[in-house]
Amino acid sequence: MAKMKLKLYVIGGSLIARRAIKNLTELCRREEIAKQCDMEIIDLREHEGLAEREKILATPILIKEFPPPERRIIGDLSNMQKILGTLELGGEGHEK
Numbered sequence: 001m002a003k004m005k006l007k008l009y010v011i012g013g014s015l016i017a018r019r020a021i022k023n024l025t026e027l028c029r030r031e032e033i034a035k036q037c038d039m040e041i042i043d044l045r046e047h048e049g050l051a052e053r054e055k056i057l058a059t060p061i062l063i064k065e066f067p068p069p070e071r072r073i074i075g076d077l078s079n080m081q082k083i084l085g086t087l088e089l090g091g092e093g094h095e096k
Contacts, residue, residue, distance in 0.1 A: 004037040004087065005066040008077075009051070011044050011059045016076050020060035023077035033089060 008024050010017035021041055028039050044051050044059065054063070064071040064087055071086050 002066065003035075004064060004089075006037055006039040006087075007063045007065060008039065008041045009044055009054070009056055009059055009061050009063070010041065017060050019076035019078065020062070023080070023083075024062060027077070027080065027083065036089070 006024070006028070008020060010020060024039060024041075028034060028037055042050070044056070050056075051059075058074050060074070060076065062073045062077060062083075073083060073086055077083055
């Protein structure tokens with residue numbers, strides 16, 4: 001089974017970016033999730049033009065690229081139940 005591919009786009013080390021990185025890292029370390037997903041953190045300041053190509057209008061933004069459908073979550077990722085539901089890992093809005 002292929003792993004879920006998650007990309008977190010941030011701009012620098014702002015407080016909200018640091019919170020999003022911390023929250024995503026904690027999520028991906030959970031035993032029931034760790035084997036299911038690969039994550040990548042991308043600082044848009046280091047990748048000129050990437051925000052436009054990826055149609056990123058706000059940061060931080062978490063994008064689930066695989067498996068389809070693509071999902072986008074903007075913010076510091078502090079609402080874990082909503083994130084789990086949106087990513088279809090259990091939680092709000094998702095039935096198993």
